Amino acid sequence: MPRTKKIDTNGPVATDAVTDDAVSSPFEEEIALNEAASDAAVDRAVTFRLAGQLYGLPIAVVQEVQQLAELLPLPDDDPALVGLIEIRGSVVPVLDLRALLKLEDADYTLETPMVFCRTRGHVVCLIVDSVEDVVDLPPGGVQPPSSVYTLADRMLGTVRLAQGITVLLDIDRLVPARAFDVVPEDEGGEA
Numbered sequence: 001m002p003r004t005k006k007i008d009t010n011g012p013v014a015t016d017a018v019t020d021d022a023v024s025s026p027f028e029e030e031i032a033l034n035e036a037a038s039d040a041a042v043d044r045a046v047t048f049r050l051a052g053q054l055y056g057l058p059i060a061v062v063q064e065v066q067q068l069a070e071l072l073p074l075p076d077d078d079p080a081l082v083g084l085i086e087i088r089g090s091v092v093p094v095l096d097l098r099a100l101l102k103l104e105d106a107d108y109t110l111e112t113p114m115v116f117c118r119t120r121g122h123v124v125c126l127i128v129d130s131v132e133d134v135v136d137l138p139p140g141g142v143q144p145p146s147s148v149y150t151l152a153d154r155m156l157g158t159v160r161l162a163q164g165i166t167v168l169l170d171i172d173r174l175v176p177a178r179a180f181d182v183v184p185e186d187e188g189g190e191a
Contacts, residue, residue, distance in 0.1 A: 042142060042156060047132040047166060048115065051103045054132065054166045058156070061117045061171045065131050068112040074182060081179060085125055087116065093179045094125040100174065101151065119171045122180050135161060142168060 045056035046065070071083030071094050080099040085092050094114070098106055106129060115126045137159050145155035149167075156168040 042168060043137055044134060045137060045166070045168060046115065046134055047161070047163065048113070048128040049130045049132065050098055050101065050128055054161070054164050056135070056166045056168045057115065057117060057171055058168070059134060061119065063116040063118055063123060066114050066116070068108055068110060068114055068127070076182070078178070081182065082127065084182065087123070090123060091183050092116065092123050092125050093182055094127065095175065095179060097126045097128050117171050119175050120177070120180070122183070124175050124179060132163065
């Protein structure tokens with residue numbers, strides 16, 4: 001059984017709990033509150049680290065966070081696409097976010113988190129180094145991405161938080177459409 005990392009939205013404390021397929025997402029309440037505003041300005045984000053840098057995804061696209069579970073490896077030449085995982089009866093592609101962003105490789109452990117996100121009517125799993133917290137973004141604090149960033153076309157912008165400068169990623173532009181080519185037609189929808 002995968003272990004889900006629950007993020008306390010009232011503070012930085014996180015706890016681990018064993019879950020099964022019938023358990024709802026730890027972000028379910030947050031998602032419900034933010035789905036209507038998903039096309040508007042981003043006001044909350046799930047933050048995580050990759051190679052020491054702080055990144056974030058809008059809370060409206062994050063379904064849940066789990067610790068690494070067994071993956072079905074794929075014979076694929078794309079280093080970012082590391083396998084498939086089954087969650088609640090759906091087959092989900094798993095992407096190594098370090099490889100997707102062309103960062104140095106890092107080994108996975110049983111404590112490595114997976115962030116399940118929704119994009120283009122599908123669920124995708126992103127492997128990250130560590131998950132920080134759910135944070136409120138300062139009103140008007142998200143700055144558009146500068147063209148000096150090689151990731152500019154896959155970013156929503158940057159924001160200054162107490163933890164440091166955070167790069168907000170655009171999940172729809174970040175995840176390549178080919179990631180869903182490995183998922184059977186009747187699978188990979190909303191889990």
